[in-house]
Amino acid sequence: MARASALLSPRSYVDGVRLGSGPALRVTDPANLSTVAEVPTAEPADFERAVLAARRAFDGWSRTPAAERAGLVLRFLSSLEARRRELEDTVVAETGALLPSVRTLHVAGAIEQARAAVRIHASLPEEEHNPVPLDDLVTGGRVVTSVIGWEPLGVVAAIPAYNVPLFLALWKVVPALLTGNTVVLRPSPLAPLAVLAAGEAAAEAGLPPGVLNVLVEEGTAGAVLMTSAPEIDAVSFTGSSAVGAAIAAQAAPTHKRVMLELGGKSxxxxxxxxxxxxxxxxxxxxxxxxxxxxxxxxxxxxxxxxxxxxxxxxxxxxxxxxxxxxxxxxxxxxxxxxxxxxxxxxxxxxxxxxxxxxxxxxxxxxxxxxxxxxxxxxxxxxxxxxxxxxxxxxxxxxxxxxxxxxxxxxxxxxxxxxxxxxxxxxxxxxxxxxxxxxxxxxxxxxxxxxxPFASSGGRRHSGQWRERGREGIRAYQQLKHITATAL
Missing domain, CATH: 3.40.309.10 (Aldehyde Dehydrogenase; Chain A, domain 2)
Structure with missing residues (x-):
């Protein structure tokens, strides 16, 4: 059994401040039913505060040069890497995953694949010429330019599943941050501890307040707010098909982008x-x-x-x-x-x-x-x-x-x-x-x-959009077409 002192027990993190005044969430070791940690939960008002903080932080973060954002994201990942041993112990305790797979996939693999996302993002152009036939580019004696650009979506609500919690969280958070979005992250109440550590890592790395907010709850009130609030521009969810359908319905009135990786029967x-x-x-x-x-x-x-x-x-x-x-x-x-x-x-x-x-x-x-x-x-x-x-x-x-x-x-x-x-x-x-x-x-x-260089994603009841690879980066961006002529 892992040493209790080696286990992480962080708190919710909103707008640069650690918080949690709600009832304690008891996290249980599924192998022996012992208590891993008791974590104060966030109240619905805390989720509202996180959404508004992310909204305020978006303008500044989206205008930050891409290279500067990438440097802060790498510092964030290094801060998680410094907690590697504690993260391993914690993931085993809260998920029951086998220790060898936790070391190779859940923690080290999650961090290394997230670092690869930084490389992938750096290789993608922010703008590129749109291929248009030459005759169409010359109209009325003037030359027309057609350009395709990519911009951040805005505020992203990220909701990963419990089975590979840190891995799934990073493949939502890192592409979103790299592309200039701000994030409200809600881990599964069944396995929240390793994901909550992302809040402490964000603070250590110097991410501006409001750019990454991490909140845990026992119920679903906060998740419903995240998927329905008009200040949220996109939702990225991994979990069951039934919950994915509910999230899509909650997001529909405000026309959010909804990225879903759902169930399978492969x-x-x-x-x-x-x-x-x-x-x-x-x-x-x-x-x-x-x-x-x-x-x-x-x-x-x-x-x-x-x-x-x-x-x-x-x-x-x-x-x-x-x-x-x-x-x-x-x-x-x-x-x-x-x-x-x-x-x-x-x-x-x-x-x-x-x-x-x-x-x-x-x-x-x-x-x-x-x-x-x-x-x-x-x-x-x-x-x-x-x-x-x-x-x-x-x-x-x-x-x-x-x-x-x-x-x-x-x-x-x-x-x-x-x-x-x-x-x-x-x-x-x-x-x-x-x-x-x-x-x-x-x-x-x-x-x-x-x-990290090959994307995955589903069809039909298995979801929509992709994670990892080029497509997993572009999923967090909005395409814009700019056409112009010289005066």
Missing amino acids: AGVYLPDAVGRAADGVAVVMRAMAGQGCVLQTRVLVPQETKRRVLAEAADRVAALRLGDPRDPSTDVGPLISDAQVRRCEDHVAAAREHGGRVVAGGRARRDLGGHFFEPTVVDLDDTANPLAQEETFGPVVSVIGYRDLDHAVELANDTVYGLSGAVFGAADRALAVARRIRSGTVLVNGGYFG
Whole structure:
């Protein structure tokens, strides 16, 4: 167990001042149900104050030269880096994520990818000539200039999810700040501590008051204000599709830009020559934040004639995975974030059984382990009509479905309201052909690339706009067309 003295317990940060006079929010370690911290919450009036502070700060920050903004953002990231050890301990304690992944992805990876965003932003022009045919540029004996420019949106409301809290927060905050926006950031009440540390880092880095405001609450009143206030120009949210729909509705009357990365029910398609990799793919889902990832391939599609073999191999792999303390190097699968998430897994597995699914491994909650644990679970499904193949579980539950041929595999992969991510494994030429037919914002072929220079984003119920890469920077900018002629 992490030392209590090593854990961060920061407060909300608004307009350059630390605050929090509301009831204490109890943050619980999902592995052992102990109290990690009790943090004073922000009141609705504090959220109003943060929105107005960000509005006031916008003019000055947006006029600050881009290079100067980038330097302050890098100092902000260095301040977070100086807290690396405390951030690691805190993320493990509040999320239950395995310590190795916290070190490589949640903290170091988050900071390094955010630094890469500074490089990407520096490579993008603030203005560039708009290609127009030469004959159209000469009118009435005068030469016309057509230019495309990019400007900040204004005040951004940023609301990340709990599963990779700091990583998701930085991929909203950093592009927004680099492009001249000011930000009101609200972490998930389930895992707020590492994100709250961004307020202290902003103060240390010398960000002007009001440029970055960070507030925590236990309910949703502040979030509703952030997504509906007329002073907010854009909302960036990562979370469930249901909440994303509510946010879009709240933002609609004031015509905000709404950037959503929502749920997923991603398919991993294994071609006949790659069936031997399917069991490994199942284990990856279980080990990755106990299945709490919207891009994870929770539907495994294999040739029908090999399905029995894949189920047996997957069951063997899953049976060997060890549930336990995320700080223990021998642990393979950590806890879920809450008992509500455990109950969701129970309900989804029960519904799968009721509709003909067969559990071949796991399938039970493990509250006897002292935390929010659910066994890594593999379910044999006949088709995608089963509710387990349609609804996002967000836990260590994977379904295996057989396909007749590649056309059928594509049909099954696309039989979902989601469209966030997917994967195809097999010989590169055939795998690429299948990948091009999958309706998803990202498709990985034999692993692919995950990094700051490639954007991700969804379709349909999985959201809109992109994060990371060039597109993730441009999402926080408004395009402006300027055309002019000489007098």
